Amino acid sequence: MKDFVISRLGELVEELAKDDEQKKAWEDFLIDFAEVCGKTDFKEELKAPVSNLLQHISEKELSDGIGLLYTKIDNFPAVDVYKALVEVLGKKNDENQVRIAELHDTLAELSTPIIQLWQDVLLAPVIGTLDSQRAQNMAEKLLESIADTRAKVVIVDVTGVSMIDTIVGEFLIEMFSAVKLLGSDVILTGIKPEIAHTLVKLGIDFNMVIIKRDLESALKYSIRKFAKDAEIKQPNPKRGDADEN
Amino acid sequence: MKTKVVPTIKLYDYLIVPIQIELDDSTIEKLQMQLLNEISERKIRGIIIDVSMVDVIDSYISFVLSETAAMAKAMGCYTVICKIQPQVALTLAQMGIKLKDVFTANSLEGAIDILNQLD
Amino acid sequence: MMDDKNFNDIDINVHDYDIVLKIKDENDIAVSRQMAKSFAQKNNFSLADVTKIATAISELSRNIYRYAKEGYIYIKKKETEPGKDISIEIIAYDRGPGIENVERAVAGGYTTSQRSLGLGLSGIRRLMDSFYIKSEVGKGTVVVVEKRRRRF
Numbered sequence A: 001m002k003d004f005v006i007s008r009l010g011e012l013v014e015e016l017a018k019d020d021e022q023k024k025a026w027e028d029f030l031i032d033f034a035e036v037c038g039k040t041d042f043k044e045e046l047k048a049p050v051s052n053l054l055q056h057i058s059e060k061e062l063s064d065g066i067g068l069l070y071t072k073i074d075n076f077p078a079v080d081v082y083k084a085l086v087e088v089l090g091k092k093n094d095e096n097q098v099r100i101a102e103l104h105d106t107l108a109e110l111s112t113p114i115i116q117l118w119q120d121v122l123l124a125p126v127i128g129t130l131d132s133q134r135a136q137n138m139a140e141k142l143l144e145s146i147a148d149t150r151a152k153v154v155i156v157d158v159t160g161v162s163m164i165d166t167i168v169g170e171f172l173i174e175m176f177s178a179v180k181l182l183g184s185d186v187i188l189t190g191i192k193p194e195i196a197h198t199l200v201k202l203g204i205d206f207n208m209v210i211i212k213r214d215l216e217s218a219l220k221y222s223i224r225k226f227a228k229d230a231e232i233k234q235p236n237p238k239r240g241d242a243d244e245n
Numbered sequence B: 001m002k003t004k005v006v007p008t009i010k011l012y013d014y015l016i017v018p019i020q021i022e023l024d025d026s027t028i029e030k031l032q033m034q035l036l037n038e039i040s041e042r043k044i045r046g047i048i049i050d051v052s053m054v055d056v057i058d059s060y061i062s063f064v065l066s067e068t069a070a071m072a073k074a075m076g077c078y079t080v081i082c083k084i085q086p087q088v089a090l091t092l093a094q095m096g097i098k099l100k101d102v103f104t105a106n107s108l109e110g111a112i113d114i115l116n117q118l119d
Numbered sequence C: 001m002m003d004d005k006n007f008n009d010i011d012i013n014v015h016d017y018d019i020v021l022k023i024k025d026e027n028d029i030a031v032s033r034q035m036a037k038s039f040a041q042k043n044n045f046s047l048a049d050v051t052k053i054a055t056a057i058s059e060l061s062r063n064i065y066r067y068a069k070e071g072y073i074y075i076k077k078k079e080t081e082p083g084k085d086i087s088i089e090i091i092a093y094d095r096g097p098g099i100e101n102v103e104r105a106v107a108g109g110y111t112t113s114q115r116s117l118g119l120g121l122s123g124i125r126r127l128m129d130s131f132y133i134k135s136e137v138g139k140g141t142v143v144v145v146e147k148r149r150r151r152f
Helices: A002-007 A009-016 A020-036 A042-053 A059-072 A078-111 A132-149 A166-182 A193-202 A215-233 B025-041 B059-074 B086-095 B108-118 C026-042 C047-068 C102-107 C120-127
Strands: A115-118 A121-127 A153-160 A185-189 A210-212 B009-011 B014-018 B046-050 B078-082 B103-105 C005-007 C010-012 C019-023 C071-079 C086-094 C130-136 C140-148
Touching: A002 A009, A002 A020, A009 A020, A009 A059, A020 A042, A042 A078, A059 A078, A115 A215, A121 A132, A121 A215, A132 A153, A132 A166, A132 B086, A132 C047, A153 A166, A153 A215, A166 A185, A166 A193, A166 B086, A166 B103, A185 A215, A210 A215, A215 B108, B014 B025, B014 B108, B025 B059, B025 C026, B046 B059, B046 B108, B059 B078, B059 C047, B078 B108, B086 C047, B086 C120, B103 B108, C019 C026, C019 C047, C026 C047, C026 C071, C026 C086, C047 C071, C047 C086, C047 C120, C047 C140, C102 C120, C102 C130, C120 C130, C120 C140
Parallel strands: A121 A153, A153 A185, A185 A210, B014 B046, B046 B078, B078 B103
Antiparallel strands: A115 A121, B009 B014, C005 C010, C019 C071, C071 C086, C086 C140, C130 C140
């Protein structure tokens, strides 16, 4: 079969493909095919050539090509070639799944950035739809950033959020309470009219946080607060002279 | 003074309490008595409990911490809990637990600032 | 001692579980907490979820110790589908006095103990992905909870 394929190479390639790139791809494949023909681990050896071929032609074209070769070549091992094809496609599919999962993670990562705005101020802009998984990931990330930076104020901006339902509202309340437990203040900004409307209708009460109209007023508020804290700290008389006992 | 479950440090008239042991139920109760004794014997006006090494704070530990703070308050002493681990804070918040009568801070400096402002 | 337990409609086969803990004194609460923590860590749960699982077990063990005097905690890893993410199942079982009003106990803010917030059961339910409780006065209580591993 090997000799047959090599001797009729040009003819087969003409029938298998029209444009030059595909012809070249089929030619390479048939040479590789002839090479591994008759080997014991034929199917395994064929995977690499099949996978190379798939970079140039579609699955449909490859499938049609295998059908054609089956009629042209006596004893063409169609079953093994198909097996190799199916396994290659399966592996490709797995790789795609992994890639999709990675992209999903990257997207989640990108959509919940945490930015250090000022020495003691973190900004967490929330963009898009919050589901419970994303909300939990965001809460974990935000709390860790607070613990790392020891930020005193966290501004959570929800301008990019289109809706808040009871579940997301509860998650936000939990996140805000957790931030308070760490000893930082939360300023919530960017609540749109339709969100304010649903919040009140649903009875979600963000009473544990300071709410400001926008980022600018949130920043102004934080800076004023720091200035006030510093003032209190300034006149720090020596204290605690009395020794124990 | 009786043996201490947690070694403490006196700074000005504040007491720093770094918890570096597993908080089982009997330990936390002993700690409560120890702190109340120290408040009165060492003339403490503020307690700073550092829980950065505590991996789990459940509802009972929270209860005893709040209770201790309320008792300390009755003796004229404020309580600040500092450096709660982020995942512990999340867990407490999700359970709906509030630490009544305590202030929280994310650093020792922050805790001292709070106490300074309270005087 | 380690026989299969049967409690109404729940059969517990001890051999199915990775960890079986007997809770009978105060120290066992802290022990169960540590065991749960290392088990969840070993199974690659996120740090936050490890803490939630350890906290839930701490609550369950304390409930056993406080109200039933003794009982068991069973912990196992569950694989829903091969290749899919896993979950941890925890069962707390005792033959104590049982809970008179389960609904009220689970709603939170209610306790029969003087030294408690009454947030144990309601807290566990909020920390876990699934929560089941069955209690009969005079017979005992069983709580089954599950936490799925989240991608992080």
